[in-house]
Amino acid sequence: xxxxxxxxxxxxxxxxxxxxDRCDLRCNYCxxxxxxxxxxREHVLSFEEIERVMxxxxxxxxxxxxxxxxxxxxxxxxxxxxxxxAALPGIEDLSLSTNAVRLAKHAEALVRAGVSRINxxxxxxxxxxxxxxxxxRLDKVIDxxxxxxxxxxxxxxxxxxxxxxxxxxxxxxxxxxCLEHDFTLRLIETMPLGESGLDATDHYLxxxxxxxxxxxxxxxxxxxxxxxxxAKYMQxxxxxxxxxxxxxxxxxxxxxxxxxxxxxxxxxxxCLGQEDKLELRPLLRGGISDAGLRxxxxxxxxxxxxxxxxxEKPLQVVRFMSMxxx
Ligand code: SAM
Ligand code: SF4
Numbered sequence: 164x165x166x167x168x169x170x171x172x173x174x175x176x177x178x179x180x181x182x183x184d185r186c187d188l189r190c191n192y193c194x195x196x197x198x199x200x201x202x203x204r205e206h207v208l209s210f211e212e213i214e215r216v217m218x219x220x221x222x223x224x225x226x227x228x229x230x231x232x233x234x235x236x237x238x239x240x241x242x243x244x245x246x247x248x249a250a251l252p253g254i255e256d257l258s259l260s261t262n263a264v265r266l267a268k269h270a271e272a273l274v275r276a277g278v279s280r281i282n283x284x285x286x287x288x289x290x291x292x293x294x295x296x297x298x299x300r301l302d303k304v305i306d307x308x309x310x311x312x313x314x315x316x317x318x319x320x321x322x323x324x325x326x327x328x329x330x331x332x333x334x335x336x337x338x339x340x341c342l343e344h345d346f347t348l349r350l351i352e353t354m355p356l357g358e359s360g361l362d363a364t365d366h367y368l369x370x371x372x373x374x375x376x377x378x379x380x381x382x383x384x385x386x387x388x389x390x391x392x393x394a395k396y397m398q399x400x401x402x403x404x405x406x407x408x409x410x411x412x413x414x415x416x417x418x419x420x421x422x423x424x425x426x427x428x429x430x431x432x433x434c435l436g437q438e439d440k441l442e443l444r445p446l447l448r449g450g451i452s453d454a455g456l457r458x459x460x461x462x463x464x465x466x467x468x469x470x471x472x473x474x475e476k477p478l479q480v481v482r483f484m485s486m487x488x489x
Contacts, residue, residue, distance in 0.1 A: 166224040167460070169467040177227040177392075177422040178220050180248075182241065183207065184427045186234040188262050188297040190284070192324055192353050192366075196298060206428045210244045212447050214251070216425060219456045221253030229258045230278070233427065236265040242272035249277025258282070260322070264299060266307030270314040281316040282349070283308055286323050287330045288340055296329065312344060318388070320347040320407070325373055326366035334373060335380055342404050349394050349407035354436070369413045377406065393419070411436075417470035423463075431463055436471025 167175040184207075189196045208216070217228060228248055235241055249257045258280040259273060266283070273281075285304060287293050293301035311319050323330070323337055334350070341348045353367050374397070377383065386398030386405045393416040394407030410416075417434075424432040429444030441463035446456065 167220075167464050169464050171418075171467070171469055173418075173420055173467070174224070175421055175423060175464055175467070176225050177229070178217065178225050179229045179231050179422055179424045180213065180217065181232050181425065181427045182213070182230055182235045182244065183233040183238040185237050186232060186262070187237055187264050188234065188299040190262075190286075190297045190324075192326070202428045206444065208427065208429045208444065208447070210240070210247065212429065212444075213244065213425075214247050215447065215453075216429075216443055216456070217248055217254070218251050219453065219460055221251045223457055223460060224253065226253060227256040227258070228254055229260060229282075231260040234262050234264070235259060236261055236269055242269060242276040245273060245276035245278050256280070260284070261307075262297070262299070263304045263307030263311070265303075267303075267310040270307070270310040270316070274314045274316060279316065280318060280320075281311055282320045282322050283311070284324075285321045285337075286326070287333055288336055289333070292330065308344070308346075318347050319345075320349050322349050322351055324351045324353055325368045325370060326353060327368040329366050331368055331373075334377060338377065338381060338399070338404075338406065341406075342399065342402060345403070347388065347405045347407065349409055351409045352412045354411055367412065370408045370410050371413055374408055392422075411471070415470065420467075423467065431460070433463060433467040434471055437468045439466055439468050 169175060184202050186194060189198070230241065230245065232238070245257060248254060257278050259278050260282045261284070263283045263285070283304070285308075286296050288301070290301040293299065293304070308319070321337070321341060325331065325334070337348055340346070350370055350373060352370055382400035383397040383406070384400055386396040388394070388396050388405050388407070393411070394409045396405045396407045398405050420434075424435065425443070426432060429442065429447065431441040431443055433439040441459060443459070446459055451459070
């Protein structure tokens with residue numbers, strides 16, 4: 164199998180695929196509450212176009228795809244797309260990031276379609292706080308999580324964005340919830356992305372201190388998880404539970420970056436924190452051949468930037484996470 168290698172010698176084997184930039188929540192670190200400036204529907208790649216691009220990536224050595232957004236379950240027919248992607252040659256692992264609001268309805272179909280692993284965003288277990296952060300209802304997310312547990316997703320990971328003054332009193336409660344339900348917890352540092360990123364910067368919390376706090380309450384040892392990506396894991400001794408720390412700001416992991424992001428409009432973003440990109444939609448709709456498509460992708464990967472500069476230039480990235488494909 165050929166390999167996609169960038170100019171810093173990093174093999175690229177993972178694509179985060181945003182199937183929509185729309186969302187049924189408004190997490191305040193991700194999308195401004197009054198945001199409606201979504202991509203024109205005709206600019207959003209069709210399932211056929213997505214399948215074609217992902218087939219090209221599969222032929223070039225990409226093994227893993229994560230469906231994301233916006234909220235991927237807002238896109239009609241997502242399980243059908245999942246089944247088509249899972250069947251592509253070379254693709255070994257298909258996963259989903261979701262807010263779980265609509266998960267109860269779709270969990271079974273997604274598992275049947277070949278989605279093996281799932282990450283659910285959950286920053287709080289308190290309904291009023293959940294409403295304040297996301298403008299949505301916590302009970303729907305809990306229903307979605309319980310449906311995921313009934314289905315055969317393994318593992319189920321909760322992504323909690325750690326925010327000073329917002330949910331920094333809830334890490335212990337979240338660990339206990341995950342212990343009870345056999346979930347993995349991943350804590351994430353807020354990143355300055357788009358306008359809402361300013362808010363995220365105000366609440367930034369260095370996870371190194373959170374790790375120390377948790378170590379006082381739980382017996383933690385370094386742990387390893389398959390498909391862990393940039394998270395550094397600790398295991399709660401005597402249990403199977405892992406806590407991941409994702410620290411793009413305090414300890415960035417760009418030197419081992421293995422991913423690119425395909426936005427819903429067909430823009431291939433080479434780095435979450437930089438503007439370097441390749442517009443694939445005009446190529447696809449302009450009749451490019453399969454060989455031409457692969458060549459364009461290889462050329463773009465050669466331009467993948469060395470690292471993000473969230474610390475050095477915190478206001479540099481003007482798009483929101485929901486646009487890039489978080
Ligand atoms: N809607 C799905 C969800 O919430 O899981 C998938 C897309 S969402 C953009 C993917 C992840 O990005 C979520 O876990 C969310 O918490 C994270 N995220 C969004 N904006 C962020 C920011 N400014 N800093 C850190 N994480 C962020
Ligand atoms: Fe929607 Fe996910 Fe962004 Fe929250 S983090 S607004 S759920 S896309």
